[in-house]
Amino acid sequence: xxxxxxxxxxxxxxxxxxxxTDYKGNVSxxxxxxxxxxxxxxxxxxxxxxxxxxxxxIKMSGIGCSSKSPAYFLSRSHGFNALHGRMPSVVTGATLAxxxxxxxxxxxxxxTGSIGFSQYKHLLRRNVPMVYIIENNGVYGLTKGQxxxxxxxxxxxxxxxxxxxxxxxxxAEAILSGCGFVARSFSGDAKQVRELLKAAMSYHGTAVVxxxxxxxxxxxxxxxxxxYAYGKAHEEPIHDITFIKQYEExxxxxxxxxxxxxxxxxxxxxxxxxxxxxYDPTSKMAALQxxxxxxxxxxxxxxxxxxxxxxxxxxxxxxxxxxxxxxxSPDQLxxxxxxxxxxxxTFM
Amino acid sequence: MSTxxxxxxxxxSAVAERPTVVNDFSFVAATxxxxxxxxxxxxxxxxxxxxxxxxxxxNLFPSNISGLPTWxxxxxxxxxxxxxxxxxxxxxAFNKNTAAADLAGLPEGGVCVYADDIPLDRARTDVTxxxxxxxxxxxxxxxxxxxxxxxxxMVYVGALAELLGIDRDEIKAALTFHFQGKTKPINLNxxxxxxxAEWVRANNHAPCPFRxxxxxxxxxxxxxxxxxxxxxxxxxxxxxxxxxxxxxxxxSLVDALNEYLPEFRHDADGAPTYTVxxxxxxxxxxxMVMGAGWAGARAMTATSGPGISLMxxxxxxxxxxxxxxxxxxIQRMGPSTGLPTRVxxxxxxxxxxxxxxxxxxVCLLPGTMADCFEFGYLAFDLAERLQTPVFxxxxxxxxxxxxxxxxxxxxxxPMDRGKVLSVEDLKRxxxxxxxxxxxxxxxxxxxxxxxxxxxxxxxxxxxGHNANAIYSERPDDWQGNMxxxxxxxxxxxxxxxxxxxDQHAAAKLAIxxxxxxxxxxQEARDRLTTQGVATSSLRLRALxxxxxxxxxxxxxxxxxxxxxxxxxxxxxxxxxxxxELATKFISIAHCxxxxxxxxxxxxxxQQREG
Ligand SMILES: Cc1ncc(C[n+]2csc(CCOP(=O)(O)OP(=O)(O)O)c2C)c(N)n1
Ligand code: SF4
Ligand SMILES: [Mg+2]
Numbered sequence: 039x040x041x042x043x044x045x046x047x048x049x050x051x052x053x054x055x056x057x058x059t060d061y062k063g064n065v066s067x068x069x070x071x072x073x074x075x076x077x078x079x080x081x082x083x084x085x086x087x088x089x090x091x092x093x094x095x096i097k098m099s100g101i102g103c104s105s106k107s108p109a110y111f112l113s114r115s116h117g118f119n120a121l122h123g124r125m126p127s128v129v130t131g132a133t134l135a136x137x138x139x140x141x142x143x144x145x146x147x148x149x150t151g152s153i154g155f156s157q158y159k160h161l162l163r164r165n166v167p168m169v170y171i172i173e174n175n176g177v178y179g180l181t182k183g184q185x186x187x188x189x190x191x192x193x194x195x196x197x198x199x200x201x202x203x204x205x206x207x208x209x210a211e212a213i214l215s216g217c218g219f220v221a222r223s224f225s226g227d228a229k230q231v232r233e234l235l236k237a238a239m240s241y242h243g244t245a246v247v248x249x250x251x252x253x254x255x256x257x258x259x260x261x262x263x264x265x266y267a268y269g270k271a272h273e274e275p276i277h278d279i280t281f282i283k284q285y286e287e288x289x290x291x292x293x294x295x296x297x298x299x300x301x302x303x304x305x306x307x308x309x310x311x312x313x314x315x316x317y318d319p320t321s322k323m324a325a326l327q328x329x330x331x332x333x334x335x336x337x338x339x340x341x342x343x344x345x346x347x348x349x350x351x352x353x354x355x356x357x358x359x360x361x362x363x364x365x366x367s368p369d370q371l372x373x374x375x376x377x378x379x380x381x382x383x384t385f386m
Numbered sequence: 387m388s389t390x391x392x393x394x395x396x397x398x399s400a401v402a403e404r405p406t407v408v409n410d411f412s413f414v415a416a417t418x419x420x421x422x423x424x425x426x427x428x429x430x431x432x433x434x435x436x437x438x439x440x441x442x443x444x445n446l447f448p449s450n451i452s453g454l455p456t457w458x459x460x461x462x463x464x465x466x467x468x469x470x471x472x473x474x475x476x477x478x479a480f481n482k483n484t485a486a487a488d489l490a491g492l493p494e495g496g497v498c499v500y501a502d503d504i505p506l507d508r509a510r511t512d513v514t515x516x517x518x519x520x521x522x523x524x525x526x527x528x529x530x531x532x533x534x535x536x537x538x539x540m541v542y543v544g545a546l547a548e549l550l551g552i553d554r555d556e557i558k559a560a561l562t563f564h565f566q567g568k569t570k571p572i573n574l575n576x577x578x579x580x581x582x583a584e585w586v587r588a589n590n591h592a593p594c595p596f597r598x599x600x601x602x603x604x605x606x607x608x609x610x611x612x613x614x615x616x617x618x619x620x621x622x623x624x625x626x627x628x629x630x631x632x633x634x635x636x637x638s639l640v641d642a643l644n645e646y647l648p649e650f651r652h653d654a655d656g657a658p659t660y661t662v663x664x665x666x667x668x669x670x671x672x673x674m675v676m677g678a679g680w681a682g683a684r685a686m687t688a689t690s691g692p693g694i695s696l697m698x699x700x701x702x703x704x705x706x707x708x709x710x711x712x713x714x715x716i717q718r719m720g721p722s723t724g725l726p727t728r729v730x731x732x733x734x735x736x737x738x739x740x741x742x743x744x745x746x747x748v749c750l751l752p753g754t755m756a757d758c759f760e761f762g763y764l765a766f767d768l769a770e771r772l773q774t775p776v777f778x779x780x781x782x783x784x785x786x787x788x789x790x791x792x793x794x795x796x797x798x799x800p801m802d803r804g805k806v807l808s809v810e811d812l813k814r815x816x817x818x819x820x821x822x823x824x825x826x827x828x829x830x831x832x833x834x835x836x837x838x839x840x841x842x843x844x845x846x847x848x849x850g851h852n853a854n855a856i857y858s859e860r861p862d863d864w865q866g867n868m869x870x871x872x873x874x875x876x877x878x879x880x881x882x883x884x885x886x887x888d889q890h891a892a893a894k895l896a897i898x899x900x901x902x903x904x905x906x907x908q909e910a911r912d913r914l915t916t917q918g919v920a921t922s923s924l925r926l927r928a929l930x931x932x933x934x935x936x937x938x939x940x941x942x943x944x945x946x947x948x949x950x951x952x953x954x955x956x957x958x959x960x961x962x963x964x965x966e967l968a969t970k971f972i973s974i975a976h977c978x979x980x981x982x983x984x985x986x987x988x989x990x991x992q993q994r995e996g
Pocket of ligand 3: 102
C-alpha cells in the first residue's frame with residue numbers, strides 16, 4: 039500500500055501510486071545555476087509530496103525565462119505558455135471553464151510587475167483559485183538584463199546602468215489587492231520554498247509566492263539584493279513552516295510553545311515556527327508594516343507574510359455549479375426549440 | 387377632449403393640394419439626447435410595424451449622455467425598402483438648437499411638427515407647419531413635475547398618430563409592450579398621447595399630406611436589433627463564458643446576454659451554467675476567452691474597433707496555438723476613438739489579418755437579423771471545429787437599430803464540438819500528436835485539461851513548435867506548421883457560410899456588398915432596373931472568400947464593391963485574393979458616419995457607367 043511521502047522522504051511511490059519521475063518535465067534550457075530551476079525542482083517535489091493528480095493540474099505562465107519553466111516540470115499536466123504579462127486572464131478563463139482544475143502558474147518580475155501589473159492586480163481582486171509563483175530576479179532575464187520594476191533603487195547593472203526608481207513590492211501589492219495568501223522566499227532555500235509551495239497548493243484562493251530567484255547571468259552582483267550572496271546574508275525568515283497535510287503523520291519538527299497553527303481551507307494546517315519576532319500573519323497591517331520596515335533595511339523577510347481564508351473565490355462568487363462549464367452536455371448548453379418560440383413571441 | 391385654449395396654428399403651404407402620399411415616406415424626430423425620446427420613437431415604430439407596414443428605424447445619436455442633439459429616423463415603405471434615405475419628408479422639431487437646420491433640411495412640400503415654445507422662423511412657405519403646445523399638454527396630463535420632461539415626447543407621438551393616421555390602439559399596445567404591462571406609466575404616457583392627438587384633431591385645418599394605412603406585410607414578423615439577435619444566437623449556441631469590457635456599440639449585446647442567460651441557462655439546482663465577467667480591459671477579456679476555450683468551454687467577448695486593436699496579440703496567439711473563441715466586433719467609426727456612435731465597416735482588413743506575422747482569421751459577416759442569430763451559434767461551431775478564434779463583424783446599424791425579420795429558425799444541426807479526444811479515445815490510441823494533420827484538413831486533435839490519461843497532456847505555446855507541441859526552432863517544423871495552418875484556412879473556406887447570390891444571366895454588372903448595406907444595395911438594383919440597367923448581386927457572409935465568390939465575379943464584366951469605409955477595404959481584399967480578376971472590381975466606398983443609401987449607390991454606378 040502506498041504511504042504518505044514526507045518531505046525529504048525518498049520512498050518511491052506517493053499516495054496516488056505515482057513516482058517522482060511522474061512529476062518531471064522536459065530538460066531545462068535555462069542557464070546553469072539559474073534560481074528558476076531550483077524552484078521548478080521544489081514544485082515537482084511539492085506536487086509529489088502532496089500526491090497531486092497531474093491531470094488535474096494546469097501549468098500556466100507568461101513570457102520570460104521564468105515563464106519558460108512550466109515546460110520543465112509536470113509533463114503529465116496540460117501547460118499554457120501564454121503572452122507576456124497576460125497569464126492571469128488566461129488562468130481566470132481556464133479556471134472558470136473548469137473549476138476542478140488546479141492552476142500552478144509561474145511568472146517573472148517583469149511579467150508581473152510591469153507589462154502584466156494590471157492583470158496581476160485584477161486577478162488578485164477576483165481571488166482566482168491558483169498558485170501564483172513569481173520568480174523574482176530584479177531583471178528582465180530573457181531580454182538580456184534590463185531593469186525590472188522590482189530592481190533595487192540605486193542598483194547598477196552592466197548594460198542597463200543605474201536604477202534610480204524605487205522598487206515595486208509585489209507582496210505588498212498582493213496584500214493591498216485583497217490576496218489571502220502572500221509569501222516570500224528565496225530560491226536557494228529549498229526547504230522553505232517547498233513548504234511554502236505546499237501550503238500555497240493547498241490554499242483555497244489566489245496564493246502568491248514571491249521567490250527571490252537570482253539571475254546568475256544578468257543580476258548576480260553581490261550588491262544586488264537579488265543575488266545569491268546578498269540573499270544568503272540578508273534573508274530574514276520570519277518563521278519556519280512545516281506544512282502538514284491532513285493524512286500525513288504530524289512531525290515534531292518545531293519548537294513547542296512557539297508554534298502558530300494556521301488551518302487551511304480543506305483541512306490541512308500550516309505550522310509557523312516563529313524565530314525572532316512575534317509575527318501574526320493574519321494581520322494585514324502587520325504584514326505591510328513588516329514589508330515596509332524590511333524595505334528600509336534593504337532586507338527581505340521570508341515566510342508566510344499574510345493569510346486570510348475568508349474570501350470566496352471567483353467561481354464561488356459566480357455561483358458556478360460543481361459540473362465544470364467545459365463539461366456541460368449539449369442539452370445543458372442549448373435551450374429547447376420551445377424556448378426559442380417563446381422568445382420569438384416576445385418580439386412579435 | 388382637450389381643453390387647452392390655444393389657437394390653431396397651421397399654416398397652409400403652397401403645395402398642400404398635392405395627392406396624399408401613403409406608406410412611402412420618412413420622418414425624423416429631432417430631440418435632445420437623454421430626454422427620453424427613445425421611448426417615444428420605439429412606440430411609434432412598433433405601432434407602425436404592428437399595422438403591417440414595412441418600417442425601419444435608425445437612431446443617429448451623439449457620443450454623449452445627455453444634452454447633445456439626437457435624430458431618430460423612421461422610414462415607412464410599402465415595398466419593403468428599409469435602407470436609409472437622404473432626407474425625410476417630415477421633421478419633428480423638438481430640439482430648439484437644431485430646429486432651424488432641421489426645417490431647412492425638409493424638401494418642398496414637407497411637414498414640420500414642432501413644440502411651440504421653440505421660436506421657429508417660419509419663413510419657408512413650401513412647408514406645412516404644426517405647432518404643438520407641448521408644455522401645456524404635458525402640464526394638463528397631471529404628470530408629476532419630475533416626470534414631465536420624460537413624457538413631453540409623447541406629445542409628438544400623439545400628434546403624429548393623428549396626422550399620419552397611426553392606429554391609436556396600436557400606440558397603446560406598443561406602450562404596454564414597452565412598459566411590460568405596468569399600468570401607471572402606460573396610462574400616464576398614453577394620456578399625453580391622447581391629449582396631443584385630440585388637440586391636433588380639434589385645431590388642425592390642414593390635412594397632412596402623408597398617411598399610413600394598415601397592410602399585412604409584416605404579419606408573423608419580429609422586430610429586433612442585431613445585438614439582441616446575436617446574443618440570442620450565442621445563448622442557443624451554448625455560450626458558457628462571456629468576458630467583456632464596455633464599449634459602444636457592443637455593450638447592448640452583453641446586456642442582452644445578461645438578460646437571457648439567467649432565464650435559459652441554469653442547472654436543475656438553479657445554478658448558472660455560464661459566467662459573465664466584466665474584465666479590466668479588452669486584453670483581459672480575450673485572455674479569459676482564450677483560457678476558457680483552451681479548457682473546453684464555449685467562450686466569447688464583444689467589442690468594437692478600439693477593443694479589437696487591443697486584442698491583436700491574443701488573436702495571433704489563438705490563431706497560432708489554435709484555441710477556439712468567439713469575438714464580436716460591432717464596428718463603429720475609426721481610426722482612433724473616431725465617431726464612437728456612428729456606423730462603419732472599417733475593421734475588415736485589420737480584423738481579417740489581426741495579429742503580427744502571417745495571420746488570417748475566420749470572419750463572419752452578418753447582414754440580417756437572421757444572420758446575427760445564426761452566426762451567434764455558428765461562430766462557436768466553427769471556432770471549435772477549426773480550433774481558432776472566430777470573429778463576427780457586425781456594425782452599429784445592424785447591432786443597435788430595429789429591424790424586421792422572420793422569426794429565427796432553431797439550429798438545425800447538433801453542436802459541433804470539434805476534434806477533442808476523450809480518455810476512451812486515448813486508451814484506444816495510446817498517444818496523440820497535438821499538431822499532426824491526421825485527416826488532411828489541417829486540423830489536429832486536442833485534449834482538454836483535466837483528461838485523466840497519462841498521454842493526455844500537451845504544452846500550449848505561442849512559440850514555434852513541432853507536431854508534438856514541443857518547442858522547436860527547426861525551419862522544417864516552422865514551415866510545416868505554417869503550411870498546415872494554410873490548409874486549415876482552406877478548410878475554413880469550405881465551412882464558412884456561403885454568400886447570398888442573385889445572379890441574372892443578362893447582367894454584365896454586379897454589386898458585391900456585405901453587412902448592413904444590403905438594403906441599400908437591393909433598392910439601388912431595383913432603381914437601376916427601372917432605368918434599364920440589369921445587375922446581379924452577391925452578399926458576402928464570411929471570410930475567407932468561398933469559391934462561389936470567384937465564380938460569381940468571373941461571370942460578370944464589372945463588379946461594384948460597395949462598402950462603408952474610406953479605403954475600400956473589401957475591394958482591396960478582393961483584388962488581393964483574385965489578382966487575375968482584379969481589373970473587374972470597382973470600389974464604391976463611402977464613409978461619413980451614416981448608413982449607405984440607395985441613391986448614393988445608384989448615382990455612383992450611373993456616373994461610372996456613363
Ligand atoms: C508584448 C511583448 N513585449 C516584449 C516582449 C519581450 N520580453 C520577453 S521576456 C521579457 C521580460 C521578462 O522578464 P521577467 O518577467 O522578469 O522574466 P525573467 O526572464 O527575468 O525570468 C520581455 C520584455 C514580449 N515577449 N512581448
Ligand atoms: S538569463 Fe538569468 S533568468 Fe534567464 S535563464 Fe539565465 S540566469 Fe535564469
Ligand atoms: Mg525577471
